[in-house]
Amino acid sequence: MNPRGRHALGWWALIMPAFLLMTAFYVAPILQVLAISVTEPQPGLGNYERLFTSESVQRVIGTTLRIGFITTVISLLLGYVLAYRIALAGPRAQRWWLLAVLVPLWISVLVRAFAWVTLLRRQGLVNEGLLAAGVIEEPLALVWNELGIVIGMVHYMVPYAVLPMLSAMREIDPRVLAAARGLGASRAGAFLRVFLPLSLPGVIAAGVLVFIFSLGFYITPAILGGGKTLMAAEWIKLQILDLIRWGLGAMLATMLVVAILATLAVFSRLVNLRRLFGAGG
Amino acid sequence: MGGYRPGWLNGTIAWATVIYLILPITIILPVSLTDQRFLSLPQHALSGEHYARLLTTPAWINAILQSAYIATASTLVAVVLGTLCAIGCWRLSRRSTELVRALMLLPIIIPSIAYAIGLYRYFAGLGLLDSFTGVVIAHGVTGIPYVVITVSTALAAFDPRLESAARGMGASLGQTLRWVILPRIMPGIVSGAIFAFIHSWDELVVVLFIASRRVFTLPRKIWDGINENLDPAMAAVAVLLVGMTVLLLLLDLALRQQRRD
């Protein structure tokens, strides 16, 4: 009974303002990035050739993919365990567990990066504590390197990993597990043969989400990497604001957008963004 | 899940993960109350001097007010446009509106850095660089997805026959919206508004590119602070920021709870 023809006009009128604003002030700027990447400094695919010729471009892509991959794997492992624990909790406990996941999700990235610096730097609380306890004699290099980036990024991504997996686990009928046990499966057997396969779509969705978010991450790597380990986003900023090489920066930004949209398109049936924000309620 | 208990290993790792998630955020509270002049835990006594300094430094107050103004204005943009769009897509519900809805989600998916550099050039052409209007538009547009998502979720639980009933009894589209649809999905709209507000309040990447001297939001001030001098006043700002977010989230949780009862 959806309105058609003239009856639908009023409803389209509701959509239009958002659509126009989004087109004029979101899509257009993004398309401009694409345009810059093939027109500056001169028209052509010169910037894209750098993907194959420039060692610096290849290094930054390599670093981004490596850190993205490591972050995704650790986030999935921690997230799965946490989601599993939440799924098995009672309704009251579940609310508290969920709060512990949702609050960090919404806390400013900047504040979190700052907190990690406070904890991890040479004179930070962790090093001071360990020195005072006599566990170490020299402060450990916990931040302003790749380790710091991974610690900060995993911290950001775990909530994004938990929510889709939890949502998939909640759809598993608990009677199926009881049935598996009743049919003679051990605890581990029931988990490996029944629970894990049923929760797999959630794991894939979480993995895709975390990976694509990691690729374009800016603030956390910028603060916790200390300028030594460059990921894609910071490299783009460097090209544009400091080196004024717009074409090259726009090229990598375009690659980033294309890679992310392509990944999402491949897994589109599994990743449901709406679930992320519905999970709290 | 009846009779299916988590094992000790699972419990331990889960707890460790939660501590990993929460601890760094809570550690800033004692640091902000330190009696020292550098980032550290309080040595002899708790001190409120860093908060006092924060609230008497015009630059910080200015940044807080600017952020509040921008977040409020851009939330208004995102809520009005996002809500109407979600309702239109819900009612028409066809392939083309699914595409519109996907388009509305792009700002969550595409990295801010790509948007920020595009907007930098785009706004330069329009003369919107370093203007409040420009930042409000940018934050408004990127806040729309949160509203579209929460309102769409609220609409999924809305009986479409109520809309037909209202139209059948002679209500115009505007009357149906005002008296039937909006009152029923208000909790979803409020959730969306809260998320859109937090989004703008925390947004840094876009502001780094399109703002310079005139527009100086709180995240930018913190960014400069982290890069220049790490002092306990930074921890005090961080605590205020976290406090704000937690307050808004608890409000959202309370509203969702109320809706369920």
Add this chain to the structure above:
Amino acid sequence: MSAVAGHALSLQGVAKRYGDFTAVQGATLEVGNGEFLTLLGPSGSGKTTILMMIAGFVEPSAGRILLDGRDITALPPERRDFGMVFQGYALFPHMTVAENVAFPLRVRRMSRGDREAKVRAALDLVQLDRFADRRPAQLSGGQQQRVALARALVFDPALLLLDEPLSALDKKLRAELQEELKALHRRVGRTFINVTHDQEEALSLSDRIAILNHGNVVQVGSPEGLYERPATRFVADFLGKSNFIEGEAAPDAGGMALRRGGTVVLARGTAPAGKALLSLRPEKIALLPGGGVEDNVVEGRIAAWSYLGTGYAVTVATQDLGELRVHLPAWRIPVAPSEGLAVRLGWSRDAAVAVAEDAA
């Protein structure tokens, strides 16, 4: 609203297609002033689509809809001034009963004073005046249905459309509300158009019934007319139960005679010579005592039987006519039924009626 109690509606070749699928193929139907018309059909027969086209929620692919001779085909629902009771009622859960009923008046910008008087009158009409301040969720299913009726009638609509108004209720309540609905129709004197798949409801409520199948209006008529003189096998089978007898027809003095094997069945009406189909209602067949005489007499054996409370349902296997279903009131059964018992069945010439085979 004018002083005229109801309005006449006319559907002219109204059709609805969704891509390759045809939901309604060219329905033509006249609904008279003040009439209670029911659209009756199995699910998927197109009855709800027709109602939604009358209400304006679905645009016809072809044909015209006229109200008192005025073309309203292109009018959106909110401009048609039709009252509607939705399936499941669609009451606004965030409004009280009074606010629900006042809604159509509010959208018409009626003054508060007039509104209150009208709402009170409408709630009186359905005997719900005491519940004005309750929320729909605090009411029983029957009460909710009455709120929906009050809300649909409060603005003096030209037509009242009812989409399966009783289907959400249990059987006993349904019978009660059928009575109420009928009384309400008499009281307000408006044109009612009802959609249902429940044949008993249709028979007891309606002035006329339009029977639908596969998107076609198969037959329109009074309840008695349709039950006694079904035009097709589908109508005879859907409205009540029926035995069907196929054979070679020939005219005879009192109507027609149909030959099947060695048996000749006499029926009323006329049929061209050739293949014909008779419909014979189970309750029109009697078990004849020893020397009983009837227009048609057939011998057979009881193949199965069951007790229904009001009587017996007996299946009798016959030589030429196959198995015949017979419904017998308990007081009209001469012997206790048992399987294999030899019986004689009899029915009058008027009991059987010739029907057309359904178009494929």
